[in-house]
Amino acid sequence: MMFYRRSGILHLDYRSERQLWPLRFDRFLVATVIALLLAAPLIVNRLYLVAYLVPWLIWSSATLGLNLLMGWAGQVHLGYGAVMAIGAYTSVHLVRFGAPLELAMLAGGVASAAIGVVFGAAALRIKSLYLAMATIAMQYIIDFAIIHLPGVSGGVLASIQVPPVRFLGLQIEGDLSAYYMAFFVCAMIALFLLNVDRTAFGRALAAVRERDFAAEIIGIDTFKYKLLAFWASSFIGGVVGCVLVVCYLRTVSPDQFHLDLSIQILAMVLLGGLGSVLGSFFGAGLVLFTPIVLNVVIGAAAVRFGFQIDADLKAHLPLMLYGTLIVAFLSIEPLGLAKVYGNVRNYFLLWPFRTART
Amino acid sequence: MKLTRRAFLATAIAIPTIGLRPAAADERVIRFGMPQDFTKIYTFLAAEYSQGQLDYFSLVNGRGGVNGYKIVADVSDSANEIPRAIETYERLKREGMVLIDPLSTPVARALVPRVLEDKINLVTAFSGRSDAADGSVFPYVMPLSPNYWTQAGLIVDFFRQQDRDLRGKKIVLVHLDTPFGKEPIPILQTLGQKLGYRFSTFPYAPPGNDQAAVWPQVRRAKADWIIFWGAGVGQSSSLSEAIRNGIALDRMCSSVWLSESDMDVVGKGAAKGVLKFEPCGSGRGPKIIADIVREVAGKGLGAGSEAKIGTAYYNYGVMMAAIMVEGVRAAFAKSPKGPITGPWLNEGLTSITDFTAEGLLPAMTVTKQDHQGGGRGRIARWDGEKFVPQTDWFSANQDVVWAEIMKSSEAFKTTGQ
Numbered sequence: 001m002m003f004y005r006r007s008g009i010l011h012l013d014y015r016s017e018r019q020l021w022p023l024r025f026d027r028f029l030v031a032t033v034i035a036l037l038l039a040a041p042l043i044v045n046r047l048y049l050v051a052y053l054v055p056w057l058i059w060s061s062a063t064l065g066l067n068l069l070m071g072w073a074g075q076v077h078l079g080y081g082a083v084m085a086i087g088a089y090t091s092v093h094l095v096r097f098g099a100p101l102e103l104a105m106l107a108g109g110v111a112s113a114a115i116g117v118v119f120g121a122a123a124l125r126i127k128s129l130y131l132a133m134a135t136i137a138m139q140y141i142i143d144f145a146i147i148h149l150p151g152v153s154g155g156v157l158a159s160i161q162v163p164p165v166r167f168l169g170l171q172i173e174g175d176l177s178a179y180y181m182a183f184f185v186c187a188m189i190a191l192f193l194l195n196v197d198r199t200a201f202g203r204a205l206a207a208v209r210e211r212d213f214a215a216e217i218i219g220i221d222t223f224k225y226k227l228l229a230f231w232a233s234s235f236i237g238g239v240v241g242c243v244l245v246v247c248y249l250r251t252v253s254p255d256q257f258h259l260d261l262s263i264q265i266l267a268m269v270l271l272g273g274l275g276s277v278l279g280s281f282f283g284a285g286l287v288l289f290t291p292i293v294l295n296v297v298i299g300a301a302a303v304r305f306g307f308q309i310d311a312d313l314k315a316h317l318p319l320m321l322y323g324t325l326i327v328a329f330l331s332i333e334p335l336g337l338a339k340v341y342g343n344v345r346n347y348f349l350l351w352p353f354r355t356a357r358t
Numbered sequence: 359m360k361l362t363r364r365a366f367l368a369t370a371i372a373i374p375t376i377g378l379r380p381a382a383a384d385e386r387v388i389r390f391g392m393p394q395d396f397t398k399i400y401t402f403l404a405a406e407y408s409q410g411q412l413d414y415f416s417l418v419n420g421r422g423g424v425n426g427y428k429i430v431a432d433v434s435d436s437a438n439e440i441p442r443a444i445e446t447y448e449r450l451k452r453e454g455m456v457l458i459d460p461l462s463t464p465v466a467r468a469l470v471p472r473v474l475e476d477k478i479n480l481v482t483a484f485s486g487r488s489d490a491a492d493g494s495v496f497p498y499v500m501p502l503s504p505n506y507w508t509q510a511g512l513i514v515d516f517f518r519q520q521d522r523d524l525r526g527k528k529i530v531l532v533h534l535d536t537p538f539g540k541e542p543i544p545i546l547q548t549l550g551q552k553l554g555y556r557f558s559t560f561p562y563a564p565p566g567n568d569q570a571a572v573w574p575q576v577r578r579a580k581a582d583w584i585i586f587w588g589a590g591v592g593q594s595s596s597l598s599e600a601i602r603n604g605i606a607l608d609r610m611c612s613s614v615w616l617s618e619s620d621m622d623v624v625g626k627g628a629a630k631g632v633l634k635f636e637p638c639g640s641g642r643g644p645k646i647i648a649d650i651v652r653e654v655a656g657k658g659l660g661a662g663s664e665a666k667i668g669t670a671y672y673n674y675g676v677m678m679a680a681i682m683v684e685g686v687r688a689a690f691a692k693s694p695k696g697p698i699t700g701p702w703l704n705e706g707l708t709s710i711t712d713f714t715a716e717g718l719l720p721a722m723t724v725t726k727q728d729h730q731g732g733g734r735g736r737i738a739r740w741d742g743e744k745f746v747p748q749t750d751w752f753s754a755n756q757d758v759v760w761a762e763i764m765k766s767s768e769a770f771k772t773t774g775q
Contacts, residue, residue: 047452051445059441096773147536156544157487157766158537159467161774249440250471254537255464256440260398292445295434312405312662315396315435 003348020194037183041176050175052289056281057182058244059288061189063268063280065236068193070266071275072202073229074209075123076132079139080237081261085254086142087112087238088245089152092162092252101165101172101246105185109238115142116234123226139259146254159253162246178247185243189236193277205229271329272336279338286337290325294318388424388686388698390431391458393446393465395438400462402590403617403671405662407461408433410675412661414646416654418683425690427698429683436460440468451476456703457682461485463538466499473498477700479685479707483678484614484637488541489766491730493708496767498700500707500729502681502722507762508733509613509635510542510585511755514549516611516633516737517583519749525554530579532572532596533587535561542587542613548758555582566592573599582609589615594623597632607631611737617670621740630742637719637735638677640745642668644718646676670745673718680715681722681731682707720751733759 004025011017021027041049066080077083091108095101122134146153154160165172167181196202204225207215212222245252264287272283295318302314333340392411396404415429423429432450436443443465447458458473459481460466466486473480474497482490483503490499504512518524531546533539543559550557560576562569566588573596576584584605586596593616600610601624608631616634642648647668655664666672689706696702710724710731720734734753738745 045452047448051441051448055441055444153537155766155769156537156541157489159487161471161770163774248444249468251467253464253467256468260439288441291437292442295442296449299432299434312396314433318435319397319437 003351004345006349018198034187041179046175049179054175054179054182054248055288056285057179057186058240058248059265059268060281060284061182061186061243062237062240062265063272063284064186064189064193064277065233065240066265067269067272067275067277067280068196068236069229069233070269071273072193072196072209073205073226073233075120075226075229076128077135077233078132078259078262078266079119079135079137079142080265081257081259082139082142083112083116083234083237084241084244084261085146085257086115087241088252088257089146089241090238091242092160092245093152095165096160096163101167101242105239105242108242109235112238112241113231113235116237117227117231120227120230120234123230124223136259139262143254143258146257153254154252159251162250162252165246167246172246182243182247185239189239190277192236193280201225201228267326270336271326273338274336276336276338278341279336282337282341291318291322294321386423386427387430388427388703389450389453389455390429390682391446391450391455392431392433392461393436393443394433394459394461395465396435398438399590400438402619403615403674404461406617406666406669406671407675407678409660409662409666410672410677411459411679412675413650413654413659413667414676414679414683416659416661417646417650420653420657420659424683424686425694427686427690429686436462436465438462438464440465444468444472447472447478451478454698456698456700457481457685459483459678459682470496470499473700477704479700479703481678481682484674487766487770489763489770491728491733491760491763492767493726493729494767495771496729497726498704500724502678502707502724502729502731504614504635504637504733504735505730505759505763506538506541506613507545507759508730508753508756509735510545511549511759512733512735512752513585513611513613513635513737514546514553515752515754516749518553521582527555527582528558528579529555529583529585530558530560530576530581531585531587532560532562532569532576534564534566534589534592536564538589539564539587542585544762545755545758546585548762549755552758562588562592564592565590566595569595569599573603573605576600577603577605584610586610586612594620597624597629601628608633608739611635614674618744619669627742629740632740633737633748634740634745635735636670636738636745636747638673638715639718640668640670640673640738644673645716646680646718647673650676677715677719680718681710681713684710684713684715 004023006023009022021030040053062084066077069075069077087108090111091104094104094107119135119138123131126134170177170180172178172181204220207218207220208222208225216222249256268283268287271286273279298314298317392408394404394408412431415431418424419428434446436446443460447469455478457479460469463485466480466482469480477498480499482499482501486501488505488507490496490501491505517529521527531542539561546557558579560572562572588596593612600607607629611633614635614637621629642651651667654660655667685703685707688709689703692705692709693702708724708726710722712721712723714721722731722734724731732753733756734751736747736749736751738747
């Protein structure tokens with residue numbers, strides 16, 4: 001038996017050759033995962049829906065957005081949280097003025113893209129660590145601006161509730177509708193990124209990523225494509241910012257979008273795998289849930305085996321384990337979780353014969 | 359062959375469900391959730407605060423609990439991250455939690471809409487929204503402590519008591535440049551118009567470890583009184599810089615966020631004279647704290663290092679735990695049969711009357727309208743070794759504070775801000 005059976009797949013036209021998942025088993029897996037996610041509210045307990053699946057979908061969407069910039073176009077961004085903040089604030093304010101959510105969400109994306117591209121322009125002159133500094137500056141400038149404009153932040157207490165909204169005819173209240181909205185947006189973003197590789201845009205990004213002056217020599221307008229990469233990635237960030245506040249936080253306040261968020265999403269991209277759609281989902285899952293699981297396990301173990309540990313140590317122990325895990329993981333498989341999956345898949349591609357060398 | 363593939367998939371699907379824990383069995387316990395931040399922003403106080411809470415619960419449980427019910431507090435680290443706190447919230451909700459105390463403003467903000475829906479009591483002591491004192495708008499959000507606006511009002515009143523008249527005087531606020539740091543500004547402005555003092559602000563950038571540029575300006579401002587408003591590292595930096603600039607510490611007052619550990623950083627002797635707002639008694643003097651030393655720590659049941667017992671933040675923890683347990687008592691007095699739910703505890707918490715925790719706190723009375731509990735406190739001065747009360751428990755300027763609370767809660771009700 002072979003899971004990823006390749007026999008009998010003959011491409012008779014370009015369309016079939018270029019389809020996203022040529023292997024039947026891949027298609028089957030994707031369909032199963034989508035079906036499971038769609039049916040999740042029926043299958044899993046509410047706790048897992050609200051506390052795991054919803055944040056996972058939202059953070060995965062954000063990771064996909066940043067991955068477009070970092071993985072596909074090779075540009076560093078350490079201020080993605082600020083990009084999301086712009087989208088979140090723009091859309092919440094628009095919704096409060098009576099705009100429909102769909103429009104407000106897109107407007108949030110456009111606002112993020114417009115401001116993101118200004119800071120992205122720095123990428124035309126500087127690279128790597130220097131670009132990282134420029135984007136960190138963006139993070140701090142946006143944070144500062146939000147806190148110091150009461151009209152934006154919402155006054156003394158600096159928090160704004162999201163009013164009741166409808167999305168594509170669905171009233172967003174409770175867990176179900178929020179879950180499906182997050183799922184829908186995440187699916188759209190994933191679909192877009194899966195297709196990026198198959199477009200001229202995606203190929204140009206790859207050329208820019210590998211060596212920008214070489215790309216320039218073969219006739220790719222790096223100026224245009226770097227800005228486009230920042231534009232597209234920031235647009236996605238803005239949209240996800242909107243989803244984050246509407247479906248999950250329900251209140252928008254500046255402290256939700258600090259550097260911590262940017263670093264967290266960056267970690268998701270790196271651990272998941274640069275330039276991988278699947279990896280973005282893995283990375284988001286790992287970074288979001290490892291600390292939670294470790295916390296729960298250590299807490300439960302402390303109760304079960306009755307050992308008394310200091311609250312301080314109990315809080316830091318999961319962090320130590322988590323840190324060790326990240327270091328170990330990055331030294332064993334620096335290409336991320338997507339590569340781990342790739343290795344497994346490669347193994348099964350030729351199974352039961354020897355592993356395919358790639 | 360088919361079977362193997364199916365078995366493989368079935369296992370893959372089954373793995374996540376193995377982690378499912380059955381809901382806790384029906385025991386005689388009352389569950390509180392404490393997903394607090396031990397590792398990120400609130401580290402300066404979370405450990406001591408939590409230790410105080412746990413020790414008090416141990417004291418109560420050791421004496422047989424309340425009505426035979428034990429208090430179970432589930433403490434976990436939220437790292438101030440909303441997804442982690444919400445996971446804990448949802449998990450504990452399933453296990454029948456009736457109260458949650460996240461001790462974090464961002465987490466409290468994200469929980470407010472949820473607890474209003476789920477009817478679980480959200481304790482936001484010294485954190486969260488100041489306007490949650492208005493119980494008619496926030497029925498399940500319970501600050502149960504003097505909010506920042508009240509603290510500012512009391513501090514200004516203390517200045518007035520000292521100088522008799524503040525007309526023409528100059529008061530400055532040196533604050534962390536975040537929404538938290540800017541929170542007292544509207545009250546201080548309003549009181550300035552009322553009492554006739556001049557008011558100005560000096561913000562410093564978060565987290566506040568470098569304030570070297572601000573304090574020379576503060577010195578040049580030649581203020582009569584200085585209020586400094588920060589937390590953690592910001593507070594000790596403020597004090598160090600004030601000393602370096604030769605500012606008289608006995609005319610400087612802090613909010614609740616000043617503790618013995620800040621004094622250790624600055625130097626115990628050097629910080630002599632500085633003032634702070636105190637919501638409850640400090641040291642090991644109050645009877646409850648002495649009881650904990652004897653009955654909990656003495657028997658080796660303490661939740662942490664014994665040296666921390668009686669420090670400012672430890673006592674805040676005891677204070678909040680005592681108020682929660684008093685709420686449970688009051689709830690049993692109202693409906694002894696339960697059932698133990700959020701609304702049941704809410705009834706208890708909102709009927710706490712003249713509670714002093716055997717002298718640890720000023721008499722507090724919580725009602726369905728007033729979730730702050732009266733807004734009493736006192737001003738204490740650091741004498742080089744400990745904080746010494748300078749006033750009796752008092753309350754002041756509550757009209758101005760409540761006008762601000764109503765204005766803000768009204769805005770929350772109508773526009774969600």
